[in-house]
Amino acid sequence: MIAPGTQLASRYEIVSYIASGGMQDVYKANDSLTGEVVALKTPQAGQTNKRFKQSAILSARISNYNVAKTFDYFEEGNACYLIEEYVDGTTLEAATLDVIPQIDPHLAAYLMLRIAKGLAASHQAQVAHRDLKPSNILVDSNFSAVKITDFGIATLADELFEEIIAKNGDLTRSTSGTVKGALPYMAPEMMFRKPGDLVGCEADIWSLGALMFRLMTGAYPFGEGMMVPVNVEKRQPLSWPRFLTGKAQYTPLSNSIIGIVEKCLVYDKAQRPVALDVVRSCEELCFHFAPREFGVVSEVKWSTGFVTSSRGAKIFYHNDSLYGAAPAKVGSKVVFSAHNGTPFPRAHPIVVCP
Amino acid sequence: MPLIANRYEPTGNASWGGMGELNECEDRNLSRKVMLKRVFKPSDLPRLLDEQKALIRLRSKHVVQLLDVVSFKWNNQDIRCLVLEHIQGTDLDKLNFKADEDYQKTLWQIATGISEIHAAGVIHRDIKPQNIRRDQNGIIKIFDFGLAREAGKDDKTKSITGTIGYMAPELFGTKTISFTAAIDTFSFARTALALLGVQPHNEKPKAIVAGSVIAAQPGLNAEVARTLEACLDMSPAARPPMFEVAKLLGRDLLRDKHRARVGTQKQAYELNASKRTVNLTFKNQGSLSIRYDGYDFKITALTGNVYVNNTKASVGMTMLSACVITIGSAAPRAFVTFDISNPEVMA
Ligand SMILES: Nc1ncnc2c1ncn2[C@@H]1O[C@H](COP(=O)(O)OP(=O)(O)OP(=O)(O)O)[C@@H](O)[C@H]1O
Ligand SMILES: Nc1ncnc2c1ncn2[C@@H]1O[C@H](COP(=O)(O)OP(=O)(O)OP(=O)(O)O)[C@@H](O)[C@H]1O
Ligand SMILES: [Mg+2]
Numbered sequence: 001m002i003a004p005g006t007q008l009a010s011r012y013e014i015v016s017y018i019a020s021g022g023m024q025d026v027y028k029a030n031d032s033l034t035g036e037v038v039a040l041k042t043p044q045a046g047q048t049n050k051r052f053k054q055s056a057i058l059s060a061r062i063s064n065y066n067v068a069k070t071f072d073y074f075e076e077g078n079a080c081y082l083i084e085e086y087v088d089g090t091t092l093e094a095a096t097l098d099v100i101p102q103i104d105p106h107l108a109a110y111l112m113l114r115i116a117k118g119l120a121a122s123h124q125a126q127v128a129h130r131d132l133k134p135s136n137i138l139v140d141s142n143f144s145a146v147k148i149t150d151f152g153i154a155t156l157a158d159e160l161f162e163e164i165i166a167k168n169g170d171l172t173r174s175t176s177g178t179v180k181g182a183l184p185y186m187a188p189e190m191m192f193r194k195p196g197d198l199v200g201c202e203a204d205i206w207s208l209g210a211l212m213f214r215l216m217t218g219a220y221p222f223g224e225g226m227m228v229p230v231n232v233e234k235r236q237p238l239s240w241p242r243f244l245t246g247k248a249q250y251t252p253l254s255n256s257i258i259g260i261v262e263k264c265l266v267y268d269k270a271q272r273p274v275a276l277d278v279v280r281s282c283e284e285l286c287f288h289f290a291p292r293e294f295g296v297v298s299e300v301k302w303s304t305g306f307v308t309s310s311r312g313a314k315i316f317y318h319n320d321s322l323y324g325a326a327p328a329k330v331g332s333k334v335v336f337s338a339h340n341g342t343p344f345p346r347a348h349p350i351v352v353c354p
Numbered sequence: 355m356p357l358i359a360n361r362y363e364p365t366g367n368a369s370w371g372g373m374g375e376l377n378e379c380e381d382r383n384l385s386r387k388v389m390l391k392r393v394f395k396p397s398d399l400p401r402l403l404d405e406q407k408a409l410i411r412l413r414s415k416h417v418v419q420l421l422d423v424v425s426f427k428w429n430n431q432d433i434r435c436l437v438l439e440h441i442q443g444t445d446l447d448k449l450n451f452k453a454d455e456d457y458q459k460t461l462w463q464i465a466t467g468i469s470e471i472h473a474a475g476v477i478h479r480d481i482k483p484q485n486i487r488r489d490q491n492g493i494i495k496i497f498d499f500g501l502a503r504e505a506g507k508d509d510k511t512k513s514i515t516g517t518i519g520y521m522a523p524e525l526f527g528t529k530t531i532s533f534t535a536a537i538d539t540f541s542f543a544r545t546a547l548a549l550l551g552v553q554p555h556n557e558k559p560k561a562i563v564a565g566s567v568i569a570a571q572p573g574l575n576a577e578v579a580r581t582l583e584a585c586l587d588m589s590p591a592a593r594p595p596m597f598e599v600a601k602l603l604g605r606d607l608l609r610d611k612h613r614a615r616v617g618t619q620k621q622a623y624e625l626n627a628s629k630r631t632v633n634l635t636f637k638n639q640g641s642l643s644i645r646y647d648g649y650d651f652k653i654t655a656l657t658g659n660v661y662v663n664n665t666k667a668s669v670g671m672t673m674l675s676a677c678v679i680t681i682g683s684a685a686p687r688a689f690v691t692f693d694i695s696n697p698e699v700m701a
Binding site: 110287 | 361383384385386410413415420421422423491493613614615617619622663664665674675676677678689691693694695696697698
């Protein structure tokens with residue numbers, strides 16, 4: 001633990017500890033040159049500095065609004081540090097999966113477009129992420145910032161992966177926590193790779209498809225744990241829940257997104273779209289993005305109802321706007337976007353939370 | 355030469371400006387090129403500090419990024435350098451443009467950059483093609499903030515500073531002059547014309563005749579031409595704010611690129627540049643027509659009782675995304691959903 005107040009490189013002052021991932025510790029720091037708040041990352045004991053530096057070099061090549069920018073890298077004492085754009089918010093995992101059982105297609109289209117834009121820029125700079133998953137995407141409280149982080153972090157795992165491959169033949173039989181966490185989003189060419197195989201940008205497209213499937217359905221596209229490689233290998237078709245296309249208002253958009261996700265999850269990497277294709281497809285989608293709010297259903301009628309928003313406002317909804325697997329009951333927690341309407345603002349889309 | 359600040363290694367490439375030099379270096383920490391900018395004369399040090407101050411306030415995709423500031427001794431001299439991101443690319447004065455979409459995208463990016471500079475409370479004061487670069491990915495970057503000032507704070511000048519030809523008329527004079535962000539607006543439009551080969555005269559600018567830009571540049575989009583003329587107004591207060599300029603240019607770049615999906619219980623229609631109009635009728639309850647004019651989807655005709663999000667619709671109304679149209683005031687009524695796509699200008 002680095003104590004708050006510690007100065008590093010005569011420039012960065014630790015403000016507070018944020019969290020630790022599988023491989024690094026993350027702190028909030030103040031850049032005394034610019035006065036800006038930044039994220040400071042340092043590898044955990046046991047990680048090699050050489051690989052950490054390599055990942056910093058890779059991520060510093062990318063400059064895009066949807067990628068958390070790498071500002072600086074330095075070594076001091078025996079440790080090394082990476083300075084990254086600070087995102088005031090949380091991970092996409094925490095902002096969606098932890099609180100919303102499945103996101104509506106409008107939010108899905110919006111997120112997919114942003115993530116694909118970040119990927120397109122990094123792939124243009126010839127940098128593949130190789131560990132794209134909801135916990136490596138940072139969002140602010142109303143999703144206006146969507147930023148991929150930990151580009152090149154996968155190089156840190158390379159050593160571990162190589163060891164596992166040398167021992168087990170490939171990654172699929174590993175009991176390592178890091179591998180298990182990554183498997184549900186991992187492309188087949190990564191999971192079944194042999195020593196020396198290079199894994200490229202196509203793997204990120206697979207992961208994008210897998211993470212979209214997960215956010216939209218709440219389920220993993222190929223299951224969890226040891227079932228993932230089995231299901232991927234037998235090219236098990238995706239099973240999309242009925243609710244995605246159960247409401248006329250959402251059916252066309254859902255179908256379009258399903259089409260894009262299925263193309264991303266094609267086994268043969270050469271057949272997948274490139275990131276720029278995904279960007280273009282997402283730009284064709286007719287969707288609306290507005291911030292999401294939480295609330296509680298206060299009244300349910302035949303085909304309509306009312307919600308009390310967390311800010312205390314009375315909001316109208318129509319059943320046609322209700323999306324997802326769960327029905328609305330009085331007292332249900334909901335997440336929605338509010339639109340102008342008379343006499344009450346109108347919720348659309350509206351999704352019931354667990 | 356040893357490493358500067360233990361990480362920057364000069365490559366030997368340098369460019370010279372009016373006041374100092376930029377030395378290309380390899381940053382050993384991140385294996386990338388950076389530019390170290392310094393001034394020659396100690397009396398010009400305030401300019402370097404002004405530049406540092408301005409760049410610290412700015413975080414824009416279209417502004418060169420300040421990475422570090424280093425001080426060191428070299429040949430017994432105290433040297434101070436700004437460490438800037440290295441922009442691989444070409445200064446705009448070395449590029450040829452014609453009045454096409456690429457040109458308009460370039461102007462949109464410059465305008466977006468300047469509007470972000472203004473939003474941060476900074477006035478650049480030296481906008482010209484030589485201080486703007488297009489990088490390898492086609493992204494426009496504005497640099498050289500050596501004359502930059504904080505708006506509303508140190509926005510007075512006694513001497514004539516800037517580059518004649520790009521300088522706004524209010525900057526010419528002998529008294530102390532206060533200026534506003536509108537001086538950059540003027541320089542922006544002058545830059546826009548210079549990119550088309552219309553080089554500025556080396557003198558105080560004169561008023562232009564309305565319509566002369568479009569007359570001289572028939573290839574130019576009329577909306578863009580009008581905007582540029584407004585930016586060249588002799589009166590600073592009459593020039594549009596740069597965020598308006600950026601918005602206008604961006605709006606035009608997205609003309610005809612939107613799609614809308616109109617969904618009834620029975621059928622889904624799509625509106626776009628090749629199918630601009632849809633007519634919706636429900637029993638004898640009412641009807642409406644919606645037309646795409648290249649920018650917006652508007653109601654062009656209407657009979658009976660039609661509501662948009664429960665508000666009575668009227669002819670001329672612009673449709674917003676994610677709304678519900680209701681035809682009829684009592685059952686049986688028709689509900690129609692309306693969603694619009696979100697194209698973005700791709701630089
Ligand atoms: N740039 C940043 N700004 C703000 N918070 C950040 C930033 N980067 C990371 N964090 C926070 O730090 C936490 C840990 O990040 P890290 O990426 O190391 O771990 P992880 O993604 O949870 O795990 P893994 O090691 O499997 O990738 C994140 O969950 C996030 O909340
Ligand atoms: N970040 C950068 N990356 C690459 N080249 C740069 C960068 N900044 C400046 N240059 C190049 O160096 C030249 C001089 O830079 P700059 O305009 O900042 O210097 P200056 O001394 O203020 O010049 P002047 O006073 O003549 O305007 C530019 O025209 C440009 O070609
Ligand atoms: Mg991570």
